[in-house]
Amino acid sequence: MTLKYxxxxxxxxxxxxIGIIxxxxxxxxxxxxRKKVFPLSVDVTSQFDNSVLISIDERMKAIADMLKAEFKPKPQVNHKASLCGVWTNIDDSMRYYITPRGGFYVLYIEYRYQPEIPGKTFVIRCSTSNPDDSDIFFADGDTLLTLAYSHETDRIYLADSGEELERYEVHELSDIDSLAPESVDFDINSFIDSTEQ
Known part of the structure; x- marks a missing residue:
């Protein structure tokens, strides 16, 4: 064997x-x-002024309060409840009744000047495509309606037909007929009662 091996x-x-050494x-x-830069025993009161410590303590409390407020569970608001009531289009040819039914909300459309057309019933759902927009709803029935509610004007905009609906109580027509309970498949008084509560 050679000396090399x-x-x-x-x-x-x-x-x-040599590497370990x-x-x-x-x-x-x-x-x-590290001991020179960060001594093991630090006397905090001798290095910092008390006012600086108080200021830091106040800032930490403010940050803690801000974080508590930010992560505090927000109350669940039922945005569909603001839709409840009787709505009408501009010429009162159609009335829209929205009421809670157990755990969901129902929209019934009455065709006032065409009694031969039966009314339509829909279930109102919140927008799933944009859950942050709480004022867009879908009415799911034999067709799908898209509703947008404005809190400022208290009106509903129907995206499918381009109509704006206003509450029946504030609708100003001199020849408004009374509600026709026989044309609706459930008690209209439940709608009126739900809006008064």
């Missing part, structure tokens, strides 16, 4: 030992430098 394991072992020296030097 005999010394190779010894050289390898020596390089590992160098690593120990680096760690010891780092610990000494």
């Amino acid at each position: 005999v010394l190779l394991p010894y050289l390898f072992a020596a390089s590992i030992v 160098a690593l120990v020296i680096i760690v010891v030097c780092a610990i000494k430098d």
